Amino acid sequence: MEWNLRSCARHGHVTYAPDEPEYRARLEAGTPLGNAWRCLRCGAFVLGEPHGSGPADDAPVLLRGKALRSAFILRALAIERWARGLILILLAVAVWRLRSTQVSLQELFQRDLKSLEPFFRQIHFNVSDSSTIHSIEKVLHAKPSTLNLIAFGILFYGLLQVAEGIGLWSLKRWGEYVAVVGTTLFIPLEVYEVVDKTTWLKVVVLIVNIAAVLYLLLSKRLFGLRGGHRAYEESLHEVSLLEVEASSENAEESAARRA
Structure with missing residues (x-):
């Protein structure tokens, strides 16, 4: 995938006229329709006045090439962090509700297990040896203060994941x-x-x-x-300016060899 062209197609080209003659000569081109300026992101020449001008050091710092791919990776990680954070926050809410309805859930849990015993015998599953069942029983018998600590711990981790996602998405x-x-x-x-x-x-x-x-x-x-x-x-x-200048020089060399 050509990340630079993809980004320009979505956000538009960005051109800049540097004051330094050596850079300006490589970023500007004359055409029958007027001057064209090389986009600082994708390198294509764009007709019209540049979007900005001044010293090369003040040129816009655009994400392009490896930096643009890096932004895509960071935002993919941000989505993963948001998904994980949402699951953890929902889990924290479930634990908090478990604290307030602990007795009724325990009774419901025991009743459901009893009704499922014939099915477990058919598949040769021993309920008393299940680590999952034991874990659920431990949670159901936990003190309310313990459940509070578990809920707050899960909630904190979930909010941390959300904060990570916001920071990564905004780069x-x-x-x-x-x-x-x-x-x-x-x-x-x-x-x-x-x-x-x-x-x-x-x-x-x-x-x-x-x-x-x-x-x-x-x-x-x-x-x-x-x-x-x-x-x-x-x-x-x-990457934002010098690489464009280098690509322009390589294009001129290739054109000279073809001529």
């Missing part, structure tokens, strides 16, 4: 830090769950979270890695 640096810290804190718990009882879903979630942390740390240069925030901003500026 804010604080969102990247929150995502790294929040995800890293729960990786040991996910490792424990995989070791305790391995399932393909747990393994996939663990791999995705570890990959997301490493990707954010290295590609976004968080916590001073690979030069830190300053190096990251400089790399964005090079």
Whole structure:
């Protein structure tokens, strides 16, 4: 997929006239219909006046190439965080309701198990040996104060996931830090769950979270890695303007060889 063209098709081209002659000559072209300026995102020439002008250092910093793909990945992670956060918030509400209706749910649970005993015998399932049933029984017998702590803990984690999603979707640096810290804190718990009882879903979630942390740390240069925030901003500026200049030079060389 040509990410630059896709983004320009959705948001429009962005042109800029730098004051420096060496850049201006490569970003401007004369045509019978008037001057055309090279888009800083996709590199295509666009007729009309540039959207802005001034020193090259003041040129708009646009997401293009690798940076644009990175934005797509971050927003995909944001959607995953929102989905997880919604599930956790609903689970916290369920635990809170369980606290206030604990006795009636316990009675309903025992009645349903009794009615399902013939079915369990048919499939050779021993209810008394089920770890899932034991877990439900422990929750049903938990103290209200314990259920409160569980509900607040789940709610906090769910809200943290929502905050991560907002920061990642808006491409804010604080969102990247929150995502790294929040995800890293729960990786040991996910490792424990995989070791305790391995399932393909747990393994996939663990791999995705570890990959997301490493990707954010290295590609976004968080916590001073690979030069830190300053190096990251400089790399964005090079992609937004200098790469366009280089592509223009390569196009001229190719045209000269064809001639």
